[in-house]
Amino acid sequence: MMKAKILGIFGLFVVLCVFMTLMTSDPWYNISTSKFLLAGNIQNLLSRTAMYGILSVGVAFVIITSGIDLSIGSLVCMSGVLLAMFLHVEYQPAVSSTVTQVSADSNQLTLPNAVTGITVGDRIRYSGGRRAPTQLLTVRSIDGPTITVEEDLSRDDTQGTIALAATVKAVERFEEEGSEHGAKIVVAGRHDLQIRDQLTLVHPTSGIKTEQITRVEVSMESTTVYLRNDPGERLTADWLAIPLKRHQRMPIPLALSFVLLIAGALGLVHGLLVTRVRLQPFVVTLCGLLIYRGLSRWLTDDNAAGFGEYSDTLCQVGSGLLIVYTNAAGETFGIPYPFFFLAAIGTVAAIFLNRTIWGRYLLALGRNEEAARFSGVNTGNVTLLAYVVCAVLAAVGGMLSALNSVTISPSSYGNFFELYAIAAAVLGGCSLRGGEGSIVGVIIGTAVMQILNNLIMLLKISGTLEYAIIGSVILAGVIADEIVKRIAAERRLRQRLQ
């Protein structure tokens, strides 16, 4: 039964691939001209299949228990948002303080605590006042929490911040392999700076510029800093440099684990509500859909969340390619990293479902929960497990997809993902009545969905028809499945009567 279903969906997959290849070739028999087979297109398809496939494998577990999970899309969004929050990076001046009082009469700044790290003669930058303008100042004297400056302060104020600035001793441009137009800047004093910290360069009249640091050399009286980009011709030695320290909220492994942990906990809550409180899965996860979407938007104030800081590092996990083939012309074909995630997750899931007792329990209780319970299966815990797996995989898919797109908008990211995942699972042989499903089928089902999406783009069909086309294909698929099932059942019955 299951094998027939997998063959069916695989057949559809092959037919679609052939159709797409021929339709996008010109003339149709010269497949080397096919746009469908372009490396970029295939890479894109693999990448999308991987990310949606992970979600589909997760929801397949829940569907096998005859449940449903509608919260996937919102969980995808929340995982992306949480990861962005946990990995949020701030740059703060190495020596800085808030200011509680600005007095124009006496040219004094008052800090909340006694002044540390600043000495007489140092240059400081005042900014962030409500009325007093941003100014570069020189320290004349320090008395406890009060700093008197050389310059005239034009207005009183009650807020703002100061940061220690260092004088720039020398500026030198260089060109190095790999980094274009870098700049080497010698700054007075010893500064505890590291790669990926930043340097803000300010000039009283010429402006302000912040650049990332790529190398640091510290000597007795000065610090030499290499900047990724040349701040420009105007930069000269009379500028001031404010060293900025990079603060990352959490190390990457910790952030990833937290997101997975939170998703797992939410899945556990779903499962407990379904198995212990006996709420309907549809209702529980519909509420999840609303709650997680709302929380995501609230957490970010509805602003885009992103991973710009990590575009060369962590984001590569979502968007990078493992190059497996380079042709004579230097064109390459690579397998997107997320595809390896899908392969690993799919393999583990398939082994779990077909080779372990819990997989068998899952299939059994999906068919007949009561009979499974009467056979000594702890149906509650197995169902719980399915919801946890689904939520965790939603988080994995959500994070990969977010890293792939670098910036996500919490109001739209992940919308309808749950329906794509459920549709792929159904297309791949899962029955919403439960007890039926295969991981291979689900993954092929996801691929079919992505090819349909690709079809609309490559064949220049109006994008507004996308949902209608996908809907029709799924409907046709399940109708065909049902018809085949009935014919098979009838044939069996007739055989038995003879």
Add this chain to the structure above:
Amino acid sequence: MTDSSAVRRLEVRNICKSFPGVRALNNVSLHLNQNEVLSVVGENGAGKSTLMKILAGVQKQDSGDILLEGQPVGFRTVRDALDNGVALIHQELNLADNLEVGANIFLGREPLRRGLIDDDSINEQSAEFLRRVGLEVSPRTLVRELTIGQQQLVEIAKAVSIDARVLIMDEPTSSLSAGESERLFEVIHDLRRSGVSMMYISHRLAEVQHLSDRVTVLRDGENAGHLQRDEVNHDSLVRLMVGRDVSRFYSRQPHEAGEVAVQVKDLATSTWPAHRLNFEVRAGEIVGVAGLVGAGRTEMLRTLFGVDRPLAGEISVGGQTVTLKSPEDAINAGIALVPEDRKQQGLILEMAIRHNIGLAGLRRNALSGGFLNFAQERRDTTEMVERLRVKTPDSEQLAGNLSGGNQQKVVLGKWLALRPKVLLLDEPTRGIDVGAKQEIYQLMDELAGLGMAILFVSSEMEEVIGMSDRAIVMHEGRITGQLQRDELTEEGVMQLATGTAKSHEERKTG
């Protein structure tokens, strides 16, 4: 009693009906006169229910004729049958319990006024029909607020409301109390007087003797005989129903009972929290549990198997007190249950025989890391299919494709593969054919011989008397008595099963 020249209201000629693997009816003929109560009796699987379903248009016969008032008819649907005045009252009632009594009586043919349902008319007319069946409730009462007996009367009122001339009742008293049954019999007498012909299906012989003008006996899907009112008595009925010597049908070898295998002390179940149950079953002993439907027998087994939580009391297996919070615990303690509802609780019909037999032992047989032990599963399946003589081409067949008897063998196989110490059976032979029944009796005897403790619930008196070393009789949640094998008589069991109340059965059989 019966005037042979009376008009035959309904006649059935040479009806045959087969289901995959089973010949349910083979050349069955019978007739029903005007103003007559005809009882149709037979063991489970004799074909009574199938016959009734054909008469009521639920199923279609393969061959044979049905004549109504001498005219051949063929009911394609229930609607057809109703339009011709033939109504079936199912064993399981067919009421929408979220609707009012009146709405149920008129379901599907609601009187309309200006396009809307005319509730006034419904209530007015329903009140009249309810009066005729002697049910004193308002037509506005919700059906779910009624007792089972009252719901049965609503079904009859519904049949009366369509002016049914033939009323077929399938085991109507199976879930009624003695008082409710008594009430039903009065209604039956009234209806007969007002010209309704009735077919009464029951396996309660005392009721059959009390009510019937004539009796038709079916056995294994065939006519076994017809009895006139003056020929109807217990022995003649049993002889025709069983068709063989009862004592040989139930195979028992004498066994020595061993140590106490399971002991129940002051057990309170959630359905009957006020009553405490005390009993024990010894290794090698077969103990039957008799009682009317609703006496709390199934609940007792469910509690012993950890499906329901005990409210109080102590259960010990092999001398060790056990806490049974789930079937898993019970299985680990060496208890197995063959449940009452085979298709819903015993088997996963859409899974292969092999998967069903292996299911309970998955954890026990699992390889390290929780991986399935396919080899062990195949070994167990092969062994069980052979030992229990499951009739199937191979063990990859879906359990749902097997006949009732073979399905029950698969359920038994699932448990025997675990080698339990205590085997609980709830109505082990319900709905299976006579041959498989006998095999199951033999198996029970054999297992007891191997030292298993067997506790089985049965509503078939013959079975309890034939198979038990000792019988526990229950009535409304309490154990009203225990009878040793040599004390077991139908009257004795029935008296205990109906409690102290002077029931209809007692008077008739006493």
